[in-house]
Amino acid sequence: MAIKADEPCYRLTFDDAVAVQIELINGEKQSRIAARYDTNGGRISEVNTGKLHPGSRAEALRRLNS
Secondary structure, three states: OOOOOOOOOOOOOHHHHHHHHHHHHOOOOHHHHHHHHOOOHHHHHHHHHOOOOOOHHHHHHHHHHO
16 A cells, blocks of 8 residues: 555654664664654654653663563
8 A cells, every 4th residue: 555645654652652762772773763653753853852752761661671
């Protein structure tokens, strides 16, 4: 199924943000993560800095350490 150019990008949920944080912790590139989620790289950056879905990094670390 083709994605139309005028369709909005996928909106990351908190659970998505936790998964993104785990990928970032594991060294994955932001651009590759963005492509997998069909979202703008800026959203991945916002997750990384905590601007979008604050607390997702702490939850990712909790899941990795449990």
